[in-house]
Amino acid sequence: MSALPTDLIGLEPAIGRSPVRRAAGRLLADRWAMLGLAIVLLFFVIALGVWAGLWGGNWMASAGQRWEGPSTRHWLGTTILGQDILERVLFSTRTAFEIGLIVALASSMLGALFGALSGYFAGTLIDSAVLWLTGVLDAIPFYLFVAALAFALKGNPWAMHIAMVATFWTTTARLVRGEVIKLKELEFVEAARAIGLHPLTIIHRHILPNTFHILLVQATIVFVAAIKSEVILSFLGLGVQDGVSWGLMIAESTTEVTAGHYMNFVAASSFLFVLVMGFNLFADGLQDALDPKRSGR
Amino acid sequence: MDLLTYTLRKLIGGIPLILGVTLISFVLMVHFGPDKTYELLSKNPTAEEIAQVRSQLGYDQPFWVRYGNYLGQLASFDFGYSDSTGERVASILSRTVPISLALLAPGFVLGNLLGIVLGLVAAWHRGRWIDKAIMGFAVVGMSISFLVVIIAFQIVFGVWLGWFPVRGWNVHDFSSYLHYVTVPTLASVFVALGYNTRFFRAVLVEEMGRDHVRTARAYGAGPVTILYRNVLRNALIPIITRIMFSIPLVVISGSLLIESYFGIPGVGKATFDAITSGDQPILKSVVGLTAVLFVLILIVNDILYRAVDPRVSLK
Numbered sequence A: 001m002s003a004l005p006t007d008l009i010g011l012e013p014a015i016g017r018s019p020v021r022r023a024a025g026r027l028l029a030d031r032w033a034m035l036g037l038a039i040v041l042l043f044f045v046i047a048l049g050v051w052a053g054l055w056g057g058n059w060m061a062s063a064g065q066r067w068e069g070p071s072t073r074h075w076l077g078t079t080i081l082g083q084d085i086l087e088r089v090l091f092s093t094r095t096a097f098e099i100g101l102i103v104a105l106a107s108s109m110l111g112a113l114f115g116a117l118s119g120y121f122a123g124t125l126i127d128s129a130v131l132w133l134t135g136v137l138d139a140i141p142f143y144l145f146v147a148a149l150a151f152a153l154k155g156n157p158w159a160m161h162i163a164m165v166a167t168f169w170t171t172t173a174r175l176v177r178g179e180v181i182k183l184k185e186l187e188f189v190e191a192a193r194a195i196g197l198h199p200l201t202i203i204h205r206h207i208l209p210n211t212f213h214i215l216l217v218q219a220t221i222v223f224v225a226a227i228k229s230e231v232i233l234s235f236l237g238l239g240v241q242d243g244v245s246w247g248l249m250i251a252e253s254t255t256e257v258t259a260g261h262y263m264n265f266v267a268a269s270s271f272l273f274v275l276v277m278g279f280n281l282f283a284d285g286l287q288d289a290l291d292p293k294r295s296g297r
Numbered sequence B: 001m002d003l004l005t006y007t008l009r010k011l012i013g014g015i016p017l018i019l020g021v022t023l024i025s026f027v028l029m030v031h032f033g034p035d036k037t038y039e040l041l042s043k044n045p046t047a048e049e050i051a052q053v054r055s056q057l058g059y060d061q062p063f064w065v066r067y068g069n070y071l072g073q074l075a076s077f078d079f080g081y082s083d084s085t086g087e088r089v090a091s092i093l094s095r096t097v098p099i100s101l102a103l104l105a106p107g108f109v110l111g112n113l114l115g116i117v118l119g120l121v122a123a124w125h126r127g128r129w130i131d132k133a134i135m136g137f138a139v140v141g142m143s144i145s146f147l148v149v150i151i152a153f154q155i156v157f158g159v160w161l162g163w164f165p166v167r168g169w170n171v172h173d174f175s176s177y178l179h180y181v182t183v184p185t186l187a188s189v190f191v192a193l194g195y196n197t198r199f200f201r202a203v204l205v206e207e208m209g210r211d212h213v214r215t216a217r218a219y220g221a222g223p224v225t226i227l228y229r230n231v232l233r234n235a236l237i238p239i240i241t242r243i244m245f246s247i248p249l250v251v252i253s254g255s256l257l258i259e260s261y262f263g264i265p266g267v268g269k270a271t272f273d274a275i276t277s278g279d280q281p282i283l284k285s286v287v288g289l290t291a292v293l294f295v296l297i298l299i300v301n302d303i304l305y306r307a308v309d310p311r312v313s314l315k
Helices: A003-016 A019-029 A031-052 A085-120 A125-139 A142-152 A159-183 A187-194 A199-235 A246-257 A263-290 B002-013 B015-032 B047-057 B063-076 B089-124 B129-143 B146-160 B174-208 B211-218 B223-262 B267-277 B280-308
Strands: none
Touching (some): A019 A031, A031 A085, A085 A263, A125 A159, A142 A199, A263 B146, B002 B015, B002 B280, B089 B129, B129 B174, B211 B223
């Protein structure tokens, strides 16, 4: 008699676990994804510390001589202007998170909205219009478009963000559209239609929540793309306007490396590399964990 | 004949796309681009001089007339003269485009070929250490910024080893070509390889999991036969799509960065200079021709599908 309840307790998770829980379980078991997540969280803590004013606030001041080597006062040495490289690298972490989060959020929202509309009304004028717009934006080479837009909105600190969102949302929209076309044929959507719900209500309440896994994976990919593009745009003089970023540090280091001073270059590119790497590992694990084709556990 | 009508129909179908690309870029140029009037004038210009320069640049015409003129230029492939140097746009393009192609082609071909080879090796040994090692390198390669790779390769090959020039493009024969093209090629292969390998591996793994491949293996067909006849041929469609669609991106975006960093006078550098100086005729030509190239690639892509897979019909 006493064996029965324990058996039931043992069985319960296997039956009652939701897809989200199963995905989380798979993700937690993925060592590389967890390493990636740990890296991302570490950088996020650094960024939070900059926001809170704990460190990185002194990035602009000339705190020492030019090109000092690493020392206890300046852990990573100083730049050509005698600025502390560690402070600058830490402050740039905040810049990177600001850009990545804003661009990832905005392009996910735009992509979800347009992708859902175009998928739900597939074959209608709305769908054609969205497909035309995404096709057009994809036909313009990325750096040309970003450079043109960033230059057009020059002086506007948001120019780079706007340019990135304008190009990155199309991939999200295309993926969401494909998923919505599949979803809208399922019974629960048909039922919602049958009881007379407004199409926008159906999209908002019943369809979009089911595309969340796509949006999540795509947001991590866009985050990485945004950070990497920032570096190149800042180097071209079209990126971060005020403050400091890894791209600006690498740009200013190009004159230093020819003179044999590598600290600025090494510091900025290592921080960039480690964060992007962490995000890539996490995005890979997330993609595997959320893949509906994977069964078990 | 069938092919010809198909191509023509597709070209007409590509018109909305070309209109969209040109319209968006034209709005950006006209409404936000820099005004060149005062750069071309002497000091203390009179009102007539200002008006003359503005009409010479076409600034006095209404928007739709100017956009219409642009479309006419695109249809006749005649974009007039550069605002900055007065050189014919056609001659600028015929000077810079071959340089960019010569600069990018080796890296593009090598990056894709190596990507396919590494993807094949990884997919064949799926789950074993060699697969994990290749995929590990791919993630590392994907995580390094193009800019960092360029600077690091310049330091290593140009400054430390001193084997290759760091800047410029002084090409007059094949050995000087190799001399200047090596470092940019290494950099672009390095950057593309991570993404390419992952993509090709994913495609090939999917193909290798199919029943007919398992059957062929069970019958004892050798790896080369299986890979060539059963796997690669079926995987060709996604591979072709990826390679074809990366062409316009590589030509413009890739050359823009490499050329502005290495100081090479190709079309990417010319475009970037045109953006910063507001040289509208050059920008109009590059954007318009890229859109046309994109539509052409869409068509060639479909025709290649047909050549690779007879089941695909050109409708």
